[in-house]
Amino acid sequence: MLDSLTRISEKFAQLRNAGQMAFMPFITAGDPDMDLTLALIRELAKRGVDLIEVGFPYSDPIADGPVIQASYQRALDRKLQVRDIFAAIRSLHAEKEPIPPLVGMVSFAIIFRLGAEKFVRLAAEAGFSGLIVPDLPGDEAEDLARIVKSHGLDLVELIAPTTTPTRVARIVKNASGFLYCISVAGTTGVRDTLPAELREQLGWLRTQTDLPLAVGFGISRPEQVDELRGLAEGVIVGSALVKQMQLLADGKATREELLRACGDFAAQMVAATKRTRL
């Protein structure tokens, strides 16, 4: 496995050859149930998204903002369990239509409780292509990185604007797939403008690693993609889709409306990321 490309690396390599950027939306697993999650993944796949980040609901998601925490809580209130997520994702991969690489966003509390070896094996069997563990410091991730790689998956690491150069060097050692670059200090959520320091940091990171750079936290509009062209290989959108789940929970949208809204949004972002470099 180690010598062959992972699904995530393969995807980024294809995009790089085509001169395109990756678009990666985030959705919560099980809000309000896994049926909707699967329908949403199918819809996003149909609309051409490159990867999908799937959030494992956790009771104390300190790296996430209020929109995602509320979404996690709705799933947990309905007794969603980790095994339900694995079972559903596994069934999805048995279907005929191709599914983009799925990256599980999961708290270390959950991984530790199940046992890292067991959790990663189950994730691999379900068909996940990578994991992001936002509350495990990247320079303490050596053991988990080894396990994740032994199952042919990628361990995606986060880099914050406040991450010091010394730590970046230690973190990059454990990272694979791509680097998740946090655009601003703080938690997830939709913001209006991209900070100037981000440009500088991305330029510097480029000199430190060959891994693709994907920018997340506060990305929500196609125009922001244009700002990042040439600086990063991908964009991640989190809260924007989860907000649609909030509308569903509040009874302000039906499932069909949610799927269409998310699909239309994804199509816009896909179009923006597929404009070839000028």
Add this chain to the structure above:
Amino acid sequence: MQALEQLTDEYARARQDARFQAELDDLLKNYVGRPSPLYFAKRLTEHCGGAQIYLKREDLNHTGAHKINNALGQALLTIRMGKKRVIAETGAGQHGVATATACAHFGLECVVYMGEEDIRRQKLNVFNMRTMGAEVRPVTTGSRTLRDAINEAMRDWMASVAGTHYIIGSVVGPHPFPMLVRDFQSVIGRETRAQCLEKLGRLPHEVIACVGGGSNSAGMFYPFVDDADVRLTGVEPGGRGSTPGEHASTLSYGAKGVLHGSYSYVLQDADGQTSDVHSISAGLDYPGVGPEHSYWKDTGRVQYTPVSDEEALSAFGQLAQLEGILPALESSHAVAQAIKTAGQRSKDEIVVICLSGRGDKDVYEVARLLGKDI
């Protein structure tokens, strides 16, 4: 992470700095009123009919609890790091009040995160914090208690690290917080140890303290850890019973896990989701516990045991009537454990209770529970 490294480095430097220690000692003496007395509870001792019971009177500190020891220490570190804004979480409000006090003293901006449920239970402390100029931000996520207040404070900190220090109130969270808070609270145990040797000519047979996150107990126990003959007893909030959701006895009923950046015992389900917890006292209402307590449990150095809401409430009334002291509901758990076990000891044995705070803040809640009007 960068903020944690900065804090670790600054604390290492401060520890070597005689001026820092002198400034802290001066504040503890002249502002807090330390050393706090070690008081012989004569009537409580007679009532229990066994060991001589002494109370370490942290309730007599300025602001009414042990929390001020840590808040002042960390406020001094905040200033050393050149930061002007402080955030804190609070459960019962004692740590929030202590932090608001330290910030008023030093002229720092202060924001305190507090669960909506706790704001209801602890109106007096909320009023006090606001009076001292702190902003109290209600937390409406999750269970709306201490654990959610910690989540919100951590989120604030991730976005504000450059100019803000997070004064965490207990021996929990990521390194270096558990060590830092334990060190600042160790003044309790150091004084107690010295007072016992001076007044009684010997060390106590047992030291009892309540454990939520575990700051007063860590500060009390730490200086006694190497005194193998001193039994150390941590009292956990047993709530209404041992069913999940009915208590907050992390060490008695929890399993190893990760919460708020520490590897420790955690009350959680089979998937690692944090359990909801209950305690009569807002300050003990936490599903995790300091990692060093977990270590002391595993090595057997400290014995941890739960005390129910009912026993704590009863101890609250007994200490009031026998000694004229209204203990905090948190500390009432430690008092209850002493009442349960002191009678099994002989009259020449000595038991020290850490009376971590006073009960003024709890009178509305106690009255409500007893069905009385104030």
